[in-house]
Amino acid sequence: MKRLGIFLVMIAIAGFCVFAQSTSTKDMKALIAAAQQEGQLTVIALPHDWVNYGEMIQKFSDKYGIKVNELNPDGSSAEELEAIKANKDNKGPQAPDVVDVGLKFGPEAVADGLLAPYMVQTWKTIPDAVKDKSGYWYGDYYGALAFEVNTDIIKNVPKNWSDLLKADYKGKFALAGDPRISNQAFLTVVAASLANGGTLTNVKPGLDYFAKMNKAGNLVPLIAVTGTLASGETPITVEWDYNALANRDKLAGNPNIQVIVPATGVVAGIYVQGISAYAPHPNAARLWMEYLYSDEGQLIWLKGYGHPIRYGDLAKRKVIPADLAAKLPPASAYAKVVFPNLQEQTTEGKDIADMWDQVVGANIQKQ
Amino acid sequence: MKNASRRAFSWLWLVIGLVYFFLPLLASFLFSLRGKKGVLSFVAYQHVFADPQFLKTFTFSLEMAIFTVIVGLALIVPTAIWVHLRVPKAKPIIEVFALLPFVIPPVILAFGLIRSYSRPPFAIVSSPALLVAGYVIIAFPYIYRSVDAGLRSMDLRALTEAAQSLGSGWGSTLFKVILPNLRTALLSAAFLTLAIVIGELTLAVLLAWPAFGPYMALVGRNLAYEPAALAILSFALTWGSIGIIQAISRGTPGGRSSLGGTH
């Protein structure tokens, strides 16, 4: 009797699972149909060479036959949110449907009522620490800050933050942004701080480090871009590993680039996805999210050297092709990676912004 | 004797100016030739030309620029003349307006335009007219200053009254007497506007138009040699467009006298 009961329960559960699966398949079909009805998706601030978004957009568009309208590839996270705000009444192509913003902009967007919640099918495999409980925003990929070195000019490659202070690198290093403006640049200061005894809430060691670098003459006050990296004006910089690796591939040896994750002070940054509350094409937006978080989408990001947020789940289920896994830097490099959380990022940002020009910026008036 | 020393002086400054202007262009050009390692090669230029977006966005921006020149001149020239002739008291107010666009950050202007014009009855946010209107505002300081300089250097009042005392109406006074004397100033205004609109970035990006500025920024994102090639090409193309306008205007009345009109 008991065994029959258990058997019946198991059948019921199996039946329920099949039912749930077919419900979600049916939902997917309905979603795809509704999205195709809308016919268009407007994305914003997605450069094609940033974690392989180019391929992501192309494959999505081909698979579902939905035209993707790309806005403002150079836009910052702040601009993405501002675009949602300004286009509240506008259903035209200037209004973004989905956004991909830095971690701290997720809660800010929710507070301003700019996002609509949606839980993708693979919701459960997204780590809890990087998603909003109600589904307003969730992490999509992350990367760690790495040194990007032009090895045609720099023969002795730096391996750690302390190396960059050496005399060999006089006039050779530049940040890839202004730490008061760029996420990448200010987290670089945080990383240097961690490597020099700082914590996630005390960034003074990082500021002192750059003051020292400036005094030694190693820091060039330029914003390093691919052009200055190649020309030799700023042959060493720090960027997200996925960007540095993509640059290396694109430059194809002209010049040769090496990407090194520093031995200490490894900081990772997470970006999060969200659907605009004023999206002109809400169903296309949801379909896009489903695609991003499907195995196919996550692997496209991996191809772009980003660590997709479901990496752990994908690895467990052994769906990562070996050649793709080989293209990333070795996992040991990421052993010490640190993820600043929201509050930490906000405090760090404020401190750096307040003290950066005193600590580093020479008083230009004197010149 | 005097003429020779004046000419020597002029040549000196012209040559200094030309060296200053061409060195950076030369440096950019030489860098753009490094697309292939170890040799001088035009491969970066090939990449740029192979991209259909290059010509498409340039043509779009050129069209917008021409519209902006037409609308801008049509709005500002009569206004400037009117102020000079009739309402000199309005001059300071116009001057303030003519300098405000410099201190309105383009991103604020763009988002402001979107906010104000996304709702009926003024839902023109997706119309190119809004883009042109924004461009006119951005180019306004330069257009006004050029036209104002031109009006100052001619005796507007005397010319107008002479024309009218000879029986000319406003229309023919404007087109046959005033404008030919303003030819240099109008050309300066047109050149400045053209260059501004072709290179403009923020307004085009936020209003979602396929313009040349955003295209250049896109190429400049993560390539090394193509942005330099693109900068040289856009310089050359813009210069060519301006040269064409200059050549066309030579055929118009007053065009042959390049040293001021009726004196």
Place this chain on the structure above:
Amino acid sequence: MSSLPSKEGRERVRPGREAAAGVAHPLSAHRVKHGPRGIGAWIGLVPFFLFVTAFMLVPASSILVGSFQDPSGAFTFVNFLHLFRPNILDSYLITIKVSATTALLGGVLGFLIAYAITLGGLPKPLRSFMSTFSGVASNFAGVPLAFAFIATLGRVGLVTVLLKTLFGIDLYDTGFNLYSFWGLSLTYTYFQIPLMVLIIVPALDGMKKEWREASENLGASALQYWLRVGIPVLLPSLLAAFILLFGNAFGAYATAYSLTGGLINLVPILIGAQIRGNVLHDPSLGYALAFGMVIIMTVSIVAYSWLQKISSRWVKQ
């Protein structure tokens, strides 16, 4: 009309002021088709004011409104209090300094080049070459310009390398640094000079040859001519050009950002940091900073109008 060679003669013929004051003038009997006077004359400016209001004032009103709000939308003066922080005051100062310096540099050099191509006795084709070139160069700014200067005068720039290999001079050892106030000013001047050329050429065209000839016949040297005739006549246009160049540099930031990476704290960069930046994000402060710039610009225009009035009185003497 103005065929008399002397400056005074020109003034006497000009009917302007008297006519405006309603005093009878020999020609007034023939003036038939003039429009309305007084308040009515302002109607002619209505299309202009409408356009400017619709497409500049209304969109930019967020500057005014936003400056008085805090992030949650409540009314506050705190943003303006923040403007008086030392680093922000410094930033206004350095922005004004860069703008004034490059306006002056661009103004003087642009004037010399404009003179060279108009009154300087050079072959005619050079003038249209420089005019069209100035048209393009006046807007060559931002990332391409910064990169061009880096490629020329940066540590591995063309000129730097040439100086080292050909003459053994290390440019950066002599204390020169492209990434400094003067390096930035040198770069800004690239678009300031052409702007000056384009604006001042029509004014130089209006300088009559007869004045120079008459002054030479009276025994004046070139210096005396310029001091007594040339500069006074050109002064209004020179002032107008200066304020245009000032405004042009005042609002620019892309070049500075690319060239000095935020080392030089210009106000437009600070505004960008608040409104578009990913680290701080206080748009209200950004609006207040922009409002501060509007105020500075307006004060400059007031000063400029006052200077114009004084200079025109000087010309009348």
